[in-house]
Amino acid sequence: xxxxxxxxxxxxxxxxxxxxxxxxxxxxxxxxxxxxxxxxxxxxxxxxxxxxxxxxxxxxxxxxxxxxxxxxxxxxxxxxxxxxxxxxxxxxxxxxxxxxxxxxxxxxxxxxxxxxxxxxxxxxxxxxxxxxxxxxxxxxxxxxxxxxxxxxxxxxxxxxxxxxxxxxxxxxxxxxx
Numbered sequence: 001x002x003x004x005x006x007x008x009x010x011x012x013x014x015x016x017x018x019x020x021x022x023x024x025x026x027x028x029x030x031x032x033x034x035x036x037x038x039x040x041x042x043x044x045x046x047x048x049x050x051x052x053x054x055x056x057x058x059x060x061x062x063x064x065x066x067x068x069x070x071x072x073x074x075x076x077x078x079x080x081x082x083x084x085x086x087x088x089x090x091x092x093x094x095x096x097x098x099x100x101x102x103x104x105x106x107x108x109x110x111x112x113x114x115x116x117x118x119x120x121x122x123x124x125x126x127x128x129x130x131x132x133x134x135x136x137x138x139x140x141x142x143x144x145x146x147x148x149x150x151x152x153x154x155x156x157x158x159x160x161x162x163x164x165x166x167x168x169x170x171x172x173x174x175x176x177x
Contacts (some may be wrong), residue, residue, distance in 0.1 A: 001025070002034070004145055008042050011150040015045060023051065031137040032102065032127045036128060037063050037079045039101035039136070039154075042147050043126070043167065044077050062090065081107070084114045087172070091118040098124040102133055105170040112172050128154075132165025139163070 006019040017113055019042065025034050027100075041064050041086040053175045057142055060151050068076035076094035076162050078086070101108065105127060131139065132154070139158035148159040149167060 002140065003037075003118070003143055004038065007144075007146045008045060009146075009148045009150075010043065010150070013149075017045060019045065031140060032130070032133050033079060035133050035137040035140055036100050036102065038140075039128065039133075039147070040064055040077055040079055040098075040126070042101075043149060043154075044075065044098060046129055048074065053126055054171075055141065065094075066096075081111070084111050084117055087112060087120070087123060088115065091120070091123060096124065097122075098126060100126045100128065102128050102130045108170070108172060109174065117172065120173045123169070125170045125172050127168045127170050129165050132163065135143045135163045135165075 002023045002046060006021060008015065008019060010016070020037065021038065021041070023034065023038055034057045041049065044064065044066070046066055047068045048066065052065055062076045063079045064077035065073060066077070068074055073094045075096040075098060076090045078090070078097070078099040078155065081101060082099050091140055096134040105125070108125060117123070136156050139161065144158070148155040151168055154165045154167045
């Protein structure tokens, strides 16, 4: 179990919060995946957000969800490299689908071209640079994080060490597709 005290300043979305997170690490989960999952939670933060109870061991649940007060699934936030079938099914289940990944956008587009993906043009794919994730992962044992997003740039400060990277929104389908 990792405990984080996060100061979040998401200038791009005008969200400023202090979060106390308890993030369980599944035995099969890599450090990069845990780092991406934690950042995805913070960068998607809104009322109703939660880590899924079975998100890492269940194909039917995402790592992170956003639900309204009545329990309706508003957002399915995935991590890694979701299959075209998973994207297709989740786009039908949730109003918003947002995978956070470190893979090349061309690989995601190729996967999405395998079969028709429901509302593919509306799926928000967020790409984090692998070297940025590795730098943050090296500090993940610390408990205090400051996360700032401004103009598509991410700044994560851990123990006064600033790590800078890009958060790139990439289209799942080419504009001419």
